[in-house]
Amino acid sequence: MKLAHGWTLLRNGQLVDGTGAPPVPDAAVVVRNGKILYAGPSAGAPETPPDARVIDAHGGTILPGLVEAHFHATYFNVLELQDLDIRYPVEYVTIRAVKNAQTALEAGYTAARSGGSLFNIDVWLRRALDEDMIPGPRLAPSGREICGAGGLMDWNPDYRKIGMEGLVLIVNGPDEARAAVRKLVKDGVEWVKTYPTGDAAAPDINDHHSLSMTFEEMHAVVGTAHNHGLKVTGHCRANQGIKNALRAGYDALEHATFMDDEALDLLLERNVPVVPALWFEQASVDHGAQFGMSQRVIDGHKETLEGGAASALRIQRAGGRIALGGDFGFTWTPHGTYAKEITFFVRQVGFTPLEALTCATKNGAELMGRGHEIGTVEPGKLADLLVVDGDVLQNIRLLENRANFRAVLQGGQLKAGKLAAEPRP
Numbered sequence: 001m002k003l004a005h006g007w008t009l010l011r012n013g014q015l016v017d018g019t020g021a022p023p024v025p026d027a028a029v030v031v032r033n034g035k036i037l038y039a040g041p042s043a044g045a046p047e048t049p050p051d052a053r054v055i056d057a058h059g060g061t062i063l064p065g066l067v068e069a070h071f072h073a074t075y076f077n078v079l080e081l082q083d084l085d086i087r088y089p090v091e092y093v094t095i096r097a098v099k100n101a102q103t104a105l106e107a108g109y110t111a112a113r114s115g116g117s118l119f120n121i122d123v124w125l126r127r128a129l130d131e132d133m134i135p136g137p138r139l140a141p142s143g144r145e146i147c148g149a150g151g152l153m154d155w156n157p158d159y160r161k162i163g164m165e166g167l168v169l170i171v172n173g174p175d176e177a178r179a180a181v182r183k184l185v186k187d188g189v190e191w192v193k194t195y196p197t198g199d200a201a202a203p204d205i206n207d208h209h210s211l212s213m214t215f216e217e218m219h220a221v222v223g224t225a226h227n228h229g230l231k232v233t234g235h236c237r238a239n240q241g242i243k244n245a246l247r248a249g250y251d252a253l254e255h256a257t258f259m260d261d262e263a264l265d266l267l268l269e270r271n272v273p274v275v276p277a278l279w280f281e282q283a284s285v286d287h288g289a290q291f292g293m294s295q296r297v298i299d300g301h302k303e304t305l306e307g308g309a310a311s312a313l314r315i316q317r318a319g320g321r322i323a324l325g326g327d328f329g330f331t332w333t334p335h336g337t338y339a340k341e342i343t344f345f346v347r348q349v350g351f352t353p354l355e356a357l358t359c360a361t362k363n364g365a366e367l368m369g370r371g372h373e374i375g376t377v378e379p380g381k382l383a384d385l386l387v388v389d390g391d392v393l394q395n396i397r398l399l400e401n402r403a404n405f406r407a408v409l410q411g412g413q414l415k416a417g418k419l420a421a422e423p424r425p
């Protein structure tokens with residue numbers, strides 16, 4: 001993505017810099033050629049030339065662009081998982097993914113890490129984004145996900161003879177697991193996303209306490225991925241699946257729902273980051289019946305929600321790393337509503353607003369492997385910034401409504417928000 005040329009001064013707002021430091025009242029952020037030159041009290045800001053662009057925060061909040069840590073660009077607000085498989089062609093899904101990327105940026109998310117993609121769409125989406133062909137977040141792609149045969153994502157019966165080609169690579173044993181990773185290496189992914197466990201969504205044979213891959217398969221995935229410089233993560237609900245992932249050398253965990261003390265110790269030993277993705281569970285409990293979920297599935301989501309919230313709080317209080325992202329892209333959790341995850345962590349899980357914002361910015365950037373470039377408002381970093389009307393620390397829900405966004409900047413370029421809609425004076 002191109003950096004802006006020239007100078008920008010953001011002023012007249014409180015600064016929440018993403019590091020977890022207390023907010024700086026009456027702050028200024030000075031941007032030169034797309035990078036942050038200064039961030040702090042306005043009294044200490046360096047002079048800017050007369051032709052500098054000035055963004056007045058009008059007493060609102062200046063913060064880092066948000067990072068969606070579990071983003072599915074190709075989940076296009078579907079009614080059920082099967083919609084992601086055989087009902088739509090790659091052409092249509094690609095167009096929807098482009099729109100979802102634009103929606104994410106407009107919602108204040110300047111970066112995102114893919115939690116898996118249909119076909120290899122997110123890899124090529126990243127290229128189009130990097131080339132400034134389309135608007136959207138900086139993206140760390142995953143391509144197709146890996147799941148054991150008969151596991152959570154292998155839902156088409158064999159007699160249909162249609163496989164699962166678009167969504168996942170199905171593996172049987174360590175050799176096939178290695179072959180799947182090697183395909184992803186060639187596809188150009190950054191992350192390998194796997195399915196160590198089942199989920200409440202599949203209560204009959206792959207529920208949230210079951211395993212969808214063997215330890216040997218997971219270990220083979222990690223060895224091959226790390227050999228090629230890729231990182232590995234996995235959908236981990238069941239306690240045993242979490243431990244398998246940590247012992248196999250996973251670089252991150254999605255969900256980490258049901259953790260005993262041993263699992264927590266293993267996690268903290270290597271400080272492995274976790275993306276709980278809890279709003280999806282709450283929304284499924286609240287709205288599942290309306291969208292055809294059985295009571296059994298809803299009960300499973302409720303158990304998952306309670307287990308996941310407890311685990312997330314334990315990880316945070318023990319000094320672990322949580323990043324926020326939420327599996328958005330279902331009818332009851334549409335794209336653009338990602339900040340509901342942040343609100344949920346403040347209102348329901350017990351994180352302070354500052355903690356939740358650090359998880360939604362700095363921790364997400366670190367998880368992407370780009371903590372040195374983005375995620376906080378500090379000198380030397382790319383000017384990926386969000387300017388919001390009002391005090392976000394007092395009312396975290398302000399982030400849910402893009403009508404409150406004055407400016408969304410990427411590399412110092414004004415990309416979205418109310419100011420982007422106005423002609424430059």
Ligand SMILES: [Zn+2]
Nearest residue numbers: 070072115327
């Ligand atoms: Zn996901």
